[in-house]
Amino acid sequence: MSEVSHRRGSTGKGGRAAVPAARRPQPSGYRSGGSGGGGRDKSGRRTWPRRLAITLSALILVVAGLGAAFYEHLNGNIKxxxxxxxxxxxxxxxxxxxxxxxxxxxxxxxxxxxxxxxxxxxxxxxxxxxxxxxxxxxxxxxxxxxxxxxxxxxxxxxxxxxxxxxxxxxxxxxxxxxxxxxxxxxxxxxxxxxxxxxxxxxxxxxxxxxxxxxxxxxxxxxxxxxxxxxxxxxxxxxxxxxxxxxxxxxxxxxxxxxxxxxxxxxxxxxxxxxxxxxxxxxxxxxxxxxxxxxxxxxxxxxxxxxxxxxxxxxxxxxxxxxxxxxxxxxxxxxxxxxxxxxxxxxxxxxxxxxxxxxxxxxxxxxxxxxxxxxxxxAGSTNSSAPTTPPAVPDAQIAVTVENGGGITGRASDIATALVGDGFSPQTGSANAPAPTTTVRYPAGKQAEAQAVASALRIPSSALHQDSGASGVTVLIGSDWSSGTTYPAGAGGGKPAPADTKAAVQGANAxxxxxxxxxxxxxxxxxxxxxxxxxxxxxxxxxxxxxxxxx
CATH class of the missing domain: 3.40.630.190 (LCP protein)
Incomplete structure (x- = not known):
């Protein structure tokens, strides 16, 4: 790059002093004093613009060739x-x-x-x-x-x-x-x-x-x-x-x-x-x-x-x-x-x-x-700010899973999966017919419900506070007929958001x-x-x- 851009007529450090105009060799076809500042050949056509164009075109081809070679070289390295x-x-x-x-x-x-x-x-x-x-x-x-x-x-x-x-x-x-x-x-x-x-x-x-x-x-x-x-x-x-x-x-x-x-x-x-x-x-x-x-x-x-x-x-x-x-x-x-x-x-x-x-x-x-x-x-680190109650560990969250889809064993499968994910062994199953999957929870248990929904990939739109609920309850509807995580796109909602404060706890973030x-x-x-x-x-x-x- 430095060699291409170097101007040989530069008077800066390392360059040669400019040659006075009277002593410069005159190129073929050059006529001093011509109008427009450019020389002409015998036919009257300007020669230096054409030569400059040819030179620039040649330089472009050389640079493009180097670029293509460089590109092919790097591409050839990749496995x-x-x-x-x-x-x-x-x-x-x-x-x-x-x-x-x-x-x-x-x-x-x-x-x-x-x-x-x-x-x-x-x-x-x-x-x-x-x-x-x-x-x-x-x-x-x-x-x-x-x-x-x-x-x-x-x-x-x-x-x-x-x-x-x-x-x-x-x-x-x-x-x-x-x-x-x-x-x-x-x-x-x-x-x-x-x-x-x-x-x-x-x-x-x-x-x-x-x-x-x-x-x-x-x-x-x-x-x-x-x-x-x-x-x-x-x-x-x-x-x-x-x-x-x-x-x-x-x-x-x-x-x-x-x-x-x-x-x-x-x-x-x-x-x-x-x-x-x-x-x-x-x-x-x-x-x-x-x-x-x-x-x-x-x-x-x-x-x-x-x-x-x-x-x-x-x-x-x-x-x-x-x-x-x-x-x-x-x-x-x-x-x-x-x-x-x-x-x-x-x-x-x-x-x-x-x-x-x-x-x-x-x-x-x-x-x-x-x-x-x-x-x-994650909350404020200011000691004067109100503190947020610590999240309840998954191992202390007991979940009731109800089978509302009519497929034998569905509630038991989900309950077993939750226990395997670290939720309380007190998690159990029951039956209660329903067309759609929901997660119900009493006042003050929203964080626990979100943790359960996040583990099962149930969308946040399926979470509902229920004054009659005694704990977190997952109702498996007929919209969830197989698997232990809620199918993507079912219900049309977004996944329940993760607790980002809990996400970095113990993660050496x-x-x-x-x-x-x-x-x-x-x-x-x-x-x-x-x-x-x-x-x-x-x-x-x-x-x-x-x-x-x-």
């Missing part, structure tokens, strides 16, 4: 994979639809580089080291990034293995293990677990993280204490460091360095890194600098595997444009709420408290206000515009020479190990 089983988004009143992308960090060691970076080269297969659902609202005013802890045990759906073409039966397993059978299986598993439609996916491996962080130029992160994770090899002194390349990968992979040393602490550290990355890209103007953008685009397209809905530069640029419309202070990072698995304390299961977060994302509800603060539903330090674990999560110790103790005990970044 596209078809997906299914992710559900479909519903349009809002203006015909706009949200975007939900499953971002996957693969721990595959398919190349020598990834094998060297990740270690454990002979373990085979691939798991989703990172799983984040990126939700961009239909009006592009806000976004939510929700991490799904990789240690979550759930029921995995049946799917088709992308390599063998064989049908994989439904089974219980860790949510990250579905990737072994291909991205489509992973998308279907996250969709089934969360109920959130997944339109697209983006997957990156170890080497891709290294190359992309290099292309960005590094991401500043802060740690609140000295840390040495002997497993991921991350070693940093207390304070702020700019991480790129291998050090960025070590930080993103560290699960023993932060929090309690589990995957939950790692998701919080990853959110800190990504929040800083968003701020870095926007403040540095990377997305508007052609040279920087080329390097980032080249690294990203080489590193990413995407679905066929994003497998071209045009499609990726469209998605990037949609994402770029969201201000950084309206991007919320969260972690899906979990609790220890009853059968294995080293694993977790989805917690009943997660339902509000999942419903908020599925129903396209923002977790921030227009000014970037917490959702208005943070705003992309706010900076914080990753909290180094105070537990003995690592070992040095076989001796258990905290990451800070390991740092002090390993002076000969170089830091990951200055």
């Amino acid at each position: 596209g994979v078809a997906i299914s089983g992710g559900g479909a988004e519903k349009a809002d009143a203006f015909g706009r639809t949200p975007i939900n992308v499953l971002v996957i960090g693969s721990d595959a060691r398919d190349t020598a580089a990834d094998c060297k970076l990740g270690g454990d080269c002979n373990d085979g297969g691939a798991n989703a080291d990172v799983e984040m659902v990126l939700h961009v609202s239909a009006d592009r005013s806000n976004a939510t990034v929700m991490s799904v802890p990789r240690d979550t045990v759930t029921q995995l759906p049946s799917c088709t293995d992308s390599k063998t073409g064989q049908q994989v039966p439904a089974q219980t397993g860790m949510i990250n293990s579905a990737l072994e059978h291909g991205p489509s299986c992973q998308v279907a598993a996250v969709h089934q677990l969360t109920g959130i439609p997944i339109d697209h996916f983006m997957m990156v491996d170890f080497g891709g993280v290294v190359n992309m962080s290099d292309a960005i130029g590094g991401v500043p992160v802060c740690v609140d204490s000295n840390v040495y994770d002997t497993y991921s090899h991350l070693k940093l002194a207390k304070g702020t460091h700019t991480l790129k390349g291998v050090s960025a990968l070590e930080f993103l992979r560290s699960r023993h360095g932060f929090g309690t040393g589990s995957d939950l602490g790692r998701t919080v550290a990853q959110h800190i890194f990504l929040s800083s990355m968003v701020r870095t890209l926007k403040s540095a103007g990377t997305l508007t600098n052609p040279s920087d953008l080329y390097g980032l685009a080249n690294a990203a397209t080489k590193a990413l595997t995407v679905d066929t809905g994003l497998d071209s530069i045009t499609k990726l640029l469209g998605f990037a444009d949609d994402l770029n419309k969201v201000p950084s202070d309206r991007i919320t990072f969260t972690t899906m709420q979990t609790e220890p698995s009853p059968s294995d304390q080293n694993r977790v299961v989805i917690a009943p408290a997660a339902q509000n977060l999942l419903s908020a994302i599925a129903n396209d509800q923002s977790l921030t206000t227009g000014s970037g603060g917490k959702s208005a539903a 943070q705003n992309a515009n706010s900076s914080s330090c990753a909290q180094v674990s105070t537990f003995k999560t690592v070992e040095v020479n076989g001796v258990p110790m905290t990451p800070s103790q390991a740092y002090a005990d390993s002076p000969d190990i170089p830091n990951s970044a200055p």
